[in-house]
Amino acid sequence: MEQTTADLIRSQLRRLRVAAGHTQEEFGKLVHYSASMVSAVETGTRPYDRQLLARADEVLTSGGLLASLLRIAEREGQPSWFLPWLDAERQARQLRVFQPTLVPALLQTEGYARAVIRCDDLLSDEEVEQRVAARLDRQTILDQPDPPQLIAVVDEAIVHRREERLRTPMAHQIEHLIACAERPNVSVHVVPLSVGLHVGLYGSFSLARGVDGGWVASQETQLTASPTDNEANLATLLARWETVRNEALSRQQSIALLNEMVKSWP
Incomplete structure (x- = not known):
């Protein structure tokens, strides 16, 4: 490697x-x-x-x-404050990701990633392309011979962003999510809009379990993200993970919902 x-x-x-x-x-x-x-x-x-x-x-x-x-x-395309989490992600045997607003980075298509990254108007075109390339490079961990198990929980709201410039990238993205969800090492679960308010709406978070069995967590904000293995923080996020996972649909129900979303896009 x-x-x-x-x-x-x-x-x-x-x-x-x-x-x-x-x-x-x-x-x-x-x-x-x-x-x-x-x-x-x-x-x-x-x-x-x-x-x-x-x-x-x-x-x-x-x-x-x-x-x-x-x-x-x-x-090379990643802010230095994000590198510790990337290191944890690359070494992980299990990954659990909750996202209420965006498709998780590990499951993004190139077009969707570019559209999301371009939202930051402080970035030059070159910086945008660097970050797109870096994001796609992260996804290679899912294709290695012994990939980690990834379980992603997303809010249904992420597939209802229908502004004109996002139409094509979003349609392709939903199809890609379905394809990812059918892989043996990836599970995608959708929290339906009918659930209403839930604790996951406080914000996204990720959990990585290393080869030693220990967990590391990360919460990304507008300005920073850093991993923590603080026991109290881990306990809180693991409990919140169980809550959002329990609110989400099953794997097959989630795939069925995403297929309905694809059909609804003209």
Whole structure:
């Protein structure tokens, strides 16, 4: 598999630590992390975060190497604050995603992704295309030989956005959702409009379960998103996941509803 920027960041972190003569335990004390967390970050079973990398640059006197790698990754099409979650996503064995307003990024078509990203009028055409390419690249985890299990819950409202410029991308997107939902490692569940108000309307969130069985969560906002494995936050989001999943239709009912939506688009 081609080495990603996240792989490079982890390998450089380990190289710098070893070159400095620190064990994982010694290094952990210096950066205020446990030895087990340092090990998990280096092996990719836990995502790194900006605070760890900034502190590591200081402790290992690396001249800002790790921070520079983050900036390189940002220029490649992803904001640096999003990289830790991408790392968790790429290492995950199970993914659970709830989206009340947009099709989840891992299930977006190129046309829909471009339409969504173009909503940010602060982005240049080049930046839009970089982000579209980066989003499509994320989706390759679903095509690898041993892909993660993805369960996505979406609100029915996302398929009712019918402005003229979105007509063709949205029709193709719904067809793509149906195709994705029929894959063995992907489940798509729709919360019907008839449910009314529910706790998921507070906002989208994602959960990733790594090879070690631990969960990492992320809530994306307009400005930032960062993973957390804080027990209290995880407990809250796992409980909310169960709520929205229980409100949603079954897999086959969801596919049937999406098929009706396709027929309704002229």
